[in-house]
Amino acid sequence: MTVQLNHTIVAAHDKQTSARFLADILGLEVSPQYGPFVPVRIPNGVTLDYMDADGEITPQHYAFLVSEDEFDAIFGRIRGSGLTYWADPFHRSPGRINRNDGGRGAYFEDPGGHSLEIITRPYGSGS
Template sequence: MTIELDHLLVPSHDRYAAARQLAELLGVPWAETGVGPFCPVYVNAGLTLDFDQAEGPFPVQHYCFRVSADDFDAILGRIRAAGIAYRSAPHGADDMQVGHWNGGRLVYWNVPDGHVWELLTVSYARQP
């Protein structure tokens, strides 16, 4: 049996701005409307992040994207060009550094909604 994650809901105080920012950073398409009241970000052919408008507090989530070295460089360039602070570790101060782990690179950044986004080139969850 094959199981694939199809979509996730991402709570946001401004679903349009949050979806647009992530899509622009990743270099993927998005839409102001989708199925239901969501702003979808089409991460790849099999995964959509549906940004949902949320009122009041909501739990902070962590989302991680594994990409090629070339895509890492391109996305990090867009993060820098957008003036977004980032760090080399999941927690702590924004040190504007790239972390290195198991022969790969990684960075973390937060968005105004508080979610933590991670970009890496080598998975620590799945070893070769």
């Protein structure tokens, strides 16, 4: 058996809003609610299951490997939505993208404060 990540739970103050945000930005669909979860299935089969959480949410980081064409579309939606984006995980380079490993990448936040990232090349894959 090959070990694969199947799903992870993402804490949110409003699971519907956060799931819709991710789906809209990435060009995906929100799946029907399943128990307390609102899932967003990523094309590689992993599901992010949004769940309402009370109190403070500890921000997590979610990185999505996308094609060059998908990057253009997603980045267009990020800019079109007026979202702040950064070239780095520490948010020191606002309004810029990175060119790590010969690809492109950008960081932005979801409504719950989670750090989301799109990259076109896996880290360490460049020359």
